Amino acid sequence: MNAASHVAPVITAPNDSLTHDFPLRPFAIRHMLAGHPLLTLPRIAKLASDMPRDLIEYNSGAASITQDPDKVQTVDLDPVEIVNRIETAGAWMVLKRIEKSPEYRALLEDTLLSVARARGFDSLEDAGFSQIEGYLFVSSPNSTTPFHLDGEDNFFVQIHGDKTFAIFDNRDGAIADNAQVEYCTTKHRNLRYDDGFKPRGVEYHLVGGDGCYVPYQWPHWVRTAGTYSISMAVTWKTPEVRRLNDLHTFNSMLRGLGLPQAAPGQNAAWDGVKLAFFRTVRGLVEPLRKSETMRRVLRRIALGKNANYYLKT
Template sequence: MSLIDPQSVPRLAQHYPRAPGLLRHNLAAEPLLGLPALAEAARALPREQVERRMHDAGNGEAFRMIEADTHPADAIAAGCVNDAWIMLRYIEQLPAYRALFERLLAELAPAIGPATGPVCDIKGFVFISAPGTHTPFHFDAEYNILFQIAGDKVFATYPPAPPYIDLARREAYHVAGENMLSWSPDYAAAGTEHRLAPGDALFVPYCAPHWVHAGDAMSVSLSVTWQCRRSRAVADALWLNPVMRRVGLPAYDPAAHSAAHAPWLRAAARRVGQRIGLL
């Protein structure tokens, strides 16, 4: 059986890579995404890549780690994640999950490949969220499909442009990895809210700001993310921007260029500079 509803592939092609779009999948009964397997995965991953955070944070500052004597895998195995947000980061390190993600992206290749070329840097994240969990406003510098496995949630997306995200925030991410964004009540009506139940999936465009709110039951979601040649060039150019300013040259701003325009020269300059030790 296909992992993706075949009708969702041409539907994704209509949205990808610029606009969010809903898909359907057949992963809700996948054993690797059940709580027993996820508890095993949590123990197999490096401990620092299994995060437990506040589930009711109103902003990025409050979305802090929770220190506990027990391993998060214990709560996952018991099925009682009632007061935390747990993330398994980089789960593609485990061979069975890597194979699953490669199957998923192979089925979606007819929609992805013609627009952005072959996928690279595939990563996987599993989110196990207590009822009512609020994930604050933030962005991810990657292409992302979130697959809802259990429970339900509202996932609100915003355009990857000012006022929701600006050049300074994008540069800060590529320097320090910080992806939280400032929230304004004025933004509330501007987002597009996607209601996800098991079997639903959502494509989230590169760097699209978003917030997430889980429903009344524990939620399990899988995010499969990837890069392409252009997105890697954009990341290199953003990293190089402070250097360009210091020598009096203009910074690269993705919001000022079309998706067809990529900063190949700047990306190459960064790579050469790193190779010879200048950057």
């Protein structure tokens, strides 16, 4: 592990879940990251001041589980103020792609290396952990993260405060069908929640030192309790997940042109043609994303005029 780590960021799971359930089903985990110096409010405030502004998303924590993304309430504070006033700010905030900081990247890699070794692998590569990314969440008391799905696997670790984390099985498409999965992958992550989904869900009550594993594209919602919360998502994308995300994205584009597509995996040859074309075009566009201004423009083109609502002009 990285010698610079303050504490050994070891993830453990009961009942050998890292072997038997990973990566197909959610399960509870324990970790040793609570109290790590990189995960304290003063250090997070510094990170917020150093990060590109478009990699910090925030809004009011007074959201509903079913939240229309076009009707999200904003908070009239800058990111550093939100961190410093999180107990009373009434806000929800995520710092995205924290692995761009070498210190945080080392923390993420050490955390996943502990999982790799627990599963019998000697390296991240052997364990299939690639495209490692981190997302750091700071939330005020009684804040809600709406029902949504994400395009990566995730070890979610609770650092401070307590919250409810509810995860739902959508493997048969009964919660989100193929069109909705495409939309969440390409447009906005939020989904409509229905109480009828409850039998498909499992709820974890998390305090500092707790966490859970969230499988790829399993919908979930999160709600903090009566104190502020710090938590982190340690994510990665396997080559198969990257392939599925690329196909969902291209299929969504074709659906927007009136050409709905079968789900990935139903026509392997056609999937290969679409994937090759999409990745070629994306390779031409990707250099533009190095500029924050162009990232804002591309986000607006892809997601609409309200896509950058959390960026002050």
